[in-house]
Amino acid sequence: MIQKAIEQVLANGDRAFVPYIMAGDGGLETLKATILRLQKIGVTAIEIGIPFTDPVADGPTIELAGQRALKNGTTLKSTLATLASFAEEVTIPLVAMTYLNPILACGAEKFAHDAKQAGIHGVIIPDMPLEERAIIYQALQQEQIALIQLISLTSPAERIKKLAAASEGFIYAVTVNGITGARSDFADELEKHFAKLKAASPIPVLAGFGISTPEHVKKFASFSDGVIVGSKIVDALANDDWETVEALVVASKQ
Ligand SMILES: O=P(O)(O)OC[C@@H](O)[C@@H](O)c1c[nH]c2ccccc12
Numbered sequence: 001m002i003q004k005a006i007e008q009v010l011a012n013g014d015r016a017f018v019p020y021i022m023a024g025d026g027g028l029e030t031l032k033a034t035i036l037r038l039q040k041i042g043v044t045a046i047e048i049g050i051p052f053t054d055p056v057a058d059g060p061t062i063e064l065a066g067q068r069a070l071k072n073g074t075t076l077k078s079t080l081a082t083l084a085s086f087a088e089e090v091t092i093p094l095v096a097m098t099y100l101n102p103i104l105a106c107g108a109e110k111f112a113h114d115a116k117q118a119g120i121h122g123v124i125i126p127d128m129p130l131e132e133r134a135i136i137y138q139a140l141q142q143e144q145i146a147l148i149q150l151i152s153l154t155s156p157a158e159r160i161k162k163l164a165a166a167s168e169g170f171i172y173a174v175t176v177n178g179i180t181g182a183r184s185d186f187a188d189e190l191e192k193h194f195a196k197l198k199a200a201s202p203i204p205v206l207a208g209f210g211i212s213t214p215e216h217v218k219k220f221a222s223f224s225d226g227v228i229v230g231s232k233i234v235d236a237l238a239n240d241d242w243e244t245v246e247a248l249v250v251a252s253k254q
Pocket of ligand 1: 126
């Protein structure tokens with residue numbers, strides 16, 4: 001469903017726009033209104049972060065949002081239960097971003113089952129190497145949940161080939177070396193890097209990390225299939241600043 005949703009957007013001449021939000025930031029009771037409003041303004045899918053105590057890939061903005069969410073008691077379980085309570089109203093695919101630990105604590109099968117009920121169509125597990133995916137792969141397959149792979153800027157060609165062949169839904173192409181967070185500059189070689197990824201990949205290639213302005217969105221739209229925006233969206237939502245959110249989404253349209 002994720003791949004189809006992205007391909008539909010591309011067929012329109014637009015690029016995919018996937019906002020990242022932290023579940024429970026502002027309280028889980030706000031999750032429904034946030035998701036439905038993002039859906040209404042035309043995002044392609046939503047990446048939902050599950051707060052975790054040791055988020056090694058998260059930059060300061062996402063880490064702080066996670067701390068706020070943990071403080072008010074948000075867990076993997078309460079997030080999935082909340083999502084399930086309004087899943088019928090959600091027509092776009094949701095992607096869960098969670099570290100391996102909470103999944104293992106829950107149990108792979110139970111996680112996959114509850115995620116499906118919650119409307120989750122894909123997962124990103126940044127601390128699970130491809131070689132370890134057997135831990136969860138079958139359970140996800142059973143529920144038809146895509147396991148999305150991250151590809152870094154420094155991945156050698158052989159590795160890119162492997163990851164591209166294994167990824168499902170889309171490829172999460174990381175645009176910087178380092179952690180998440182808004183930035184102003186990107187490497188000059190990005191365009192070439194994306195050309196390589198697109199040549200290696202049978203599925204859409206989305207860019208994420210550091211994308212924080214409509215100009216960034218337009219830049220990446222010119223050589224990728226779409227963008228993922230995290231920190232800037234998390235900040236805007238914390239300030240109830242929907243104007244900023246909408247301007248980013250609009251930039252992904254033709
Ligand atoms: O915040 P940024 O720089 O816009 O990047 C997206 C990112 O936050 C989101 O996709 C994400 C949050 N935590 C992660 C951990 C690993 C990979 C990706 C993520």
